[in-house]
Amino acid sequence: MNATRPADPLGSIDSTELRILHTLSVTGSLTATAATLGLSQPAVSQRIKRVETRLAVPLIERSGRGIRLTTAGNILAEHGRTVVSEIDAALAAIDDLRGERAGTLRLVGFPSASATIVPAIMRRLAEEAPEVALQYREAEPPEATEMLRDGEVDCALIFDYEGAAELPAGSAFLPLWREEVHLVVSAARAEGLAGPGVAGAPAVLGDFAAEHWIAGCEKCRGHLLAAAHDSGFEPEIIQETDNVPAMLAMAAAGGAVALVPGLGLAAARTLPDGAAVVQLDPQRHRTIGLISMATANESPQVRLAKRLLAGLDGATWGLAPATE
Structure with a gap:
């Protein structure tokens, strides 16, 4: 006969144990978890074993030289993150009421x-x-x-x-x-545009399909690819940097253009000699x-x-x- 120990339905797990499991899911190490929470490693191991006994299910397992959470452990860790956040927020709110x-x-x-x-x-x-x-x-x-x-x-x-x-x-x-995204080109390239704009005339992105492009961070690169796709071309990206002043200097040197958000321009404060900011038509934000x-x-x-x-x-x- 196969006897299975039933789980204890009352007092199964407390907030400290949930915090341990959540931290273990982040650090992947009993030692790091103990250090993060200011506990000893034996204390962390004992708390996990107590929960395993109460719930009658393993929460951690060996993986090579380390350990990892089981499916049950991951479930508790995920829900534990929400519970711990709520407890921390409640305690913080009480502190705020005290005027701390x-x-x-x-x-x-x-x-x-x-x-x-x-x-x-x-x-x-x-x-x-x-x-x-x-x-x-x-x-x-x-x-x-x-x-x-x-x-x-x-x-x-x-x-x-x-x-x-x-x-x-x-x-x-x-x-x-909400900030506007601008096209940054060399001053010489901007001179070929006609009409009013931020500096020169509004530009249709598709008119720059043949240009070389400078891409920024992962999200900015994704936006460049999406904007180009909307305009019917695939940009040839030959330079990549998330350093806006460097991006502006590269555009000023000629040979490449870039999409730069307004806050990036504000952070740079001034444009390098030979650079021009052009408004897009239609605008992107x-x-x-x-x-x-x-x-x-x-x-x-x-x-x-x-x-x-x-x-x-x-x-x-x-x-x-x-x-x-």
């Missing part, structure tokens, strides 16, 4: 935001909540959303081309501003916004970030409100 404003706002943003939006946030933070420290990291949107999903940051400034952003499950996106994990009780850090951003004037960098 000290702490750290962990923010990640993309490169052109680092030179424009983020310094403005820092100035407002110094005025409105000087006891809060800003811990800032720079990353393009795909990496930034992963950092948010894994709990490394409280919120992330990202950009989104025409609804192309892939957001983590359980997250919320707050649109802030991208949206800048803040992404955070959606919880019943929004954390004080996320509320603070939203309040600071709401107080910024996007027109300073040529940005329009996202609602326009």
Whole structure:
């Protein structure tokens, strides 16, 4: 006869054990999990074994020299992330009620935001909540959303081309501003265009099908390919850099053109000699916004970030409100 130990339906798992499993799913190591949570490795192993005993199902298994979560372990880790986020948000809300404003706002943003939006946030933070420290990291949107999903940051400034952003499950996106994407060419190339524009005349993207192109980050490259496809051609990309000043200098040198968003131009402050910015017809845009994990009780850090951003004037960098 095959006897199976029934799972204990009451008190099966607590928040610490869920936190352990979620952290293990991120780190892939008992040692790293213990270090992250400030526990000893034996304590982590014992907590996992207790849950396995209560649920009558294995949660981890050997994989080569390391370990990995079983299917059941992954289920608990995934749901544990939501539960832990809710608990952390509730505790943070209670702290906020006590008037405890000290702490750290962990923010990640993309490169052109680092030179424009983020310094403005820092100035407002110094005025409105000087006891809060800003811990800032720079990353393009795909990496930034992963950092948010894994709990490394409280919120992330990202950009989104025409609804192309892939957001983590359980997250919320707050649109802030809308920016225009421009074509950057050499001054000599711009002189051949006629009519009004940002610098020269509006340009039909298809007229540049034969040009060599400079591509930016992964998302910007994807936008370039999509824009070119809409215009009936495949761009010949011969240079790649996510460094906007370098991209502008390359375009100024001639031989290649690039699509550059308005915030990138604002971050560069001035155009290099020999470069020209041309408006596209029809115009293309991208949206800048803040992404955070959606919880019943929004954390004080996320509320603070939203309040600071709401107080910024996007027109300073040529940005329009996202609602326009």
